Amino acid sequence: MSxxxxxxxxxxxxxxxxxxxxxxxxxxxxxxxxFVAIQGPSGCGKTTLLLALGGMLRPTSGSVTxxxxxxxxxxxxxxxxxxxxxxxxVFQMFHLVPYLSILENIWLGSGVGGNTKPDKERAQTLxxxxxxxxxxxxxPSELSAGEKQRAAVARAMINQPKVIxxxxxxxxxxxxxxxxxxxxxxxxxxxxxxxxxVTHGTNADLAANRVVQLEKGQIISQ
Amino acid sequence: MNTLTLILKxxxxxxxxxxxxxxxxxxxxxxxxxxxxxGEASKRETKRTLRDMGQNLRIIAKDTDMEAFWDRxxxxxxxxxxxxYQFEKAEGLFYSHLTATLHRxxxxxxxxxxxxxxxxxxxxxxxKKPSMVFKIKPGTAYLGYExxxxxxxxxxxxxxxxxxSFTVANxxxxxxTEDDLRITTLLxxxxxxxxxxxxxxxxxxLDCYCRDPNRDTLTVLREQLAKVLPESKxxxxxxxxxxxxxxxxxxxxxxxxxxxLVIIVCxxxxxxxxMLNTRERREEIGILRALGHGSGKISALFLGKWAFIGLLGAxxxxxxxxxxxxxxxxxxxxxTAKHLKPNYTLLIASLIAAPAFAAIASFIxxxxxxxxxxxxxxxxx
Numbered sequence: 001m002s003x004x005x006x007x008x009x010x011x012x013x014x015x016x017x018x019x020x021x022x023x024x025x026x027x028x029x030x031x032x033x034x035f036v037a038i039q040g041p042s043g044c045g046k047t048t049l050l051l052a053l054g055g056m057l058r059p060t061s062g063s064v065t066x067x068x069x070x071x072x073x074x075x076x077x078x079x080x081x082x083x084x085x086x087x088x089x090v091f092q093m094f095h096l097v098p099y100l101s102i103l104e105n106i107w108l109g110s111g112v113g114g115n116t117k118p119d120k121e122r123a124q125t126l127x128x129x130x131x132x133x134x135x136x137x138x139x140p141s142e143l144s145a146g147e148k149q150r151a152a153v154a155r156a157m158i159n160q161p162k163v164i165x166x167x168x169x170x171x172x173x174x175x176x177x178x179x180x181x182x183x184x185x186x187x188x189x190x191x192x193x194x195x196x197x198v199t200h201g202t203n204a205d206l207a208a209n210r211v212v213q214l215e216k217g218q219i220i221s222q
Numbered sequence: 223m224n225t226l227t228l229i230l231k232x233x234x235x236x237x238x239x240x241x242x243x244x245x246x247x248x249x250x251x252x253x254x255x256x257x258x259x260x261g262e263a264s265k266r267e268t269k270r271t272l273r274d275m276g277q278n279l280r281i282i283a284k285d286t287d288m289e290a291f292w293d294r295x296x297x298x299x300x301x302x303x304x305x306x307y308q309f310e311k312a313e314g315l316f317y318s319h320l321t322a323t324l325h326r327x328x329x330x331x332x333x334x335x336x337x338x339x340x341x342x343x344x345x346x347x348x349x350k351k352p353s354m355v356f357k358i359k360p361g362t363a364y365l366g367y368e369x370x371x372x373x374x375x376x377x378x379x380x381x382x383x384x385x386x387s388f389t390v391a392n393x394x395x396x397x398x399t400e401d402d403l404r405i406t407t408l409l410x411x412x413x414x415x416x417x418x419x420x421x422x423x424x425x426x427x428l429d430c431y432c433r434d435p436n437r438d439t440l441t442v443l444r445e446q447l448a449k450v451l452p453e454s455k456x457x458x459x460x461x462x463x464x465x466x467x468x469x470x471x472x473x474x475x476x477x478x479x480x481x482x483l484v485i486i487v488c489x490x491x492x493x494x495x496x497m498l499n500t501r502e503r504r505e506e507i508g509i510l511r512a513l514g515h516g517s518g519k520i521s522a523l524f525l526g527k528w529a530f531i532g533l534l535g536a537x538x539x540x541x542x543x544x545x546x547x548x549x550x551x552x553x554x555x556x557x558t559a560k561h562l563k564p565n566y567t568l569l570i571a572s573l574i575a576a577p578a579f580a581a582i583a584s585f586i587x588x589x590x591x592x593x594x595x596x597x598x599x600x601x602x603x
Contacts, residue, residue, distance in 0.1 A: 047600075056512060057597035077516055084514020091600060095509040099235030100223075108223055112514040155513075167600075 002029035009062035022048040024217040035195045037208035045217040046198040054165045055079045084112040088156030092168040094148040096140040102151045103136035109158040126154040146177030153184045163194040182207045229527045243495045243531045250488035251539020259547035263562050280457045281425040296325035300421040308450045320344040322422040324412045336404045339412020358408045362391035368402040384415045489583040496584035500591045504599045511596035524588035525581045532580030536572035
């Protein structure tokens with residue numbers, strides 16, 4: 001069985017205008033160590049797919065299995081612990097906590113889930129590796145977009161997850177910063193980690209081993 | 223990172239939200255503490271006033287013409303001075319002081335005056351309480367305000383009363399009552415002047431109450447007097463006492479309405495601020511969820527923050543409320559001003575109630591934060 005499995009995954013949203021079918025019977029398997037890019041136009045269900053894959057969004061039907069664990073059979077507490085220990089998230093808007101320093105933002109992700117202790121040293125090592133050691137005590141508001149996203153990547157890696165789910169991580173970055181972020185994800189992938197990255201179809205997908213095309217909630221090629 | 227550190231950092235980051243919340247708690251606590259502190263003073267003042275005004279009983283001869291009594295302000299009939307010692311035999315009653323008095327209207331140099339002779343106080347057997355009234359030396363007199371003013375008399379002057387010389391022991395402050403026309407002497411001097419030796423027309427029982435709290439003092443006193451002084455009757459200045467009690471009751475009712483109202487308004491204020499704070503932190507909640515933090519941590523962040531603000535507000539509110547009570551209270555409650563002091567029971571109550579109050583007020587926003595779908599925020603990218 002593959003490391004990540006989506007089986008007949010369907011997600012409907014109820015809106016004022018009626019039901020919106022974000023995902024429609026999606027089947028997808030991703031092996032451990034793969035770097036998969038998910039592409040498609042806006043509103044095709046890419047982010048929904050990524051959040052469902054990360055145990056953040058319960059599907060209307062179907063199942064999500066990560067490392068032989070069916071996520072939505074877990075209680076919310078168990079799923080949170082699983083997410084903390086096995087999955088790292090990187091978002092387009094960085095989502096750094098505004099009142100914490102960069103070091104604290106990265107550290108915030110460690111020691112969660114019951115299995116690990118807060119690891120300040122690893123947070124500092126990651127900042128060193130990402131060339132941000134001199135920025136560790138700065139607040140997010142004092143950093144450039146590229147630096148924020150590097151910090152977000154470091155936060156995703158703090159617990160040494162098995163998979164990183166990145167939602168358009170280069171969407172708000174200039175080409176240099178975008179290529180830096182992709183390079184960090186590639187390095188994670190080379191070290192054995194699995195990466196699933198949603199993109200709009202930019203050059204970021206060139207780093208991927210496989211590109212999955214999504215349209216109107218369905219996979220049209222992979 | 224522990225929850226308290228996160229709470230403190232968030233408080234320092236969103237100063238205005240926290241400051242406004244802090245002010246809401248301070249307002250609620252200040253108001254409550256100030257009102258409770260002055261409320262206690264109000265109760266004490268009323269008790270004191272009741273003791274001085276309402277619970278003072280006047281024992282007069284049974285055949286006193288009551289219409290004349292109320293018209294003149296004293297009984298026209300007299301009774302033996304020894305009756306005051308009979309009062310000691312009354313059972314089931316407690317009193318602090320007994321005083322025998324003799325009053326008469328007199329003509330003093332062509333103008334009306336009231337001559338009042340007052341005996342030394344008789345304390346209950348086995349107990350000596352401090353004097354409630356001034357002590358009068360033989361051959362001296364205290365003059366009411368009007369009498370002293372109209373005759374330009376002052377302390378130490380010599381006056382002649384019904385043919386006998388007296389030294390002015392002191393002149394009294396303006397009272398706005400018939401006391402301004404009163405000449406007060408020792409009872410024996412008044413008896414001598416009025417040619418009424420061994421006679422009095424009133425016994426005043428001060429601070430008189432029934433030992434059995436379930437019984438009415440006046441009823442018990444009447445029963446007892448019927449046994450020991452069958453030729454007497456008792457009058458209580460009930461109207462004044464009731465008016466005073468009613469006034470206090472009104473103030474208490476007012477407090478009972480205003481305090482909850484202020485607390486409710488402050489609670490809504492905190493709730494609204496907490497709601498704004500929750501909305502502002504949707505992204506943060508989303509990312510905490512994504513990082514694997516559970517509902518317990520999220521709710522602790524929100525409820526803990528408001529409880530912490532409540533704790534700070536309790537300390538500041540107690541200090542401010544006490545300061546307010548101590549600065550305004552003495553103006554309002556002159557009789558018991560010296561008894562106005564910080565009530566540390568209120569501090570303990572505030573330290574417990576204010577954090578709980580702030581946490582309860584922010585409970586709904588906190589629960590909204592906990593139940594918020596993190597994907598909804600993170601999907602907005």
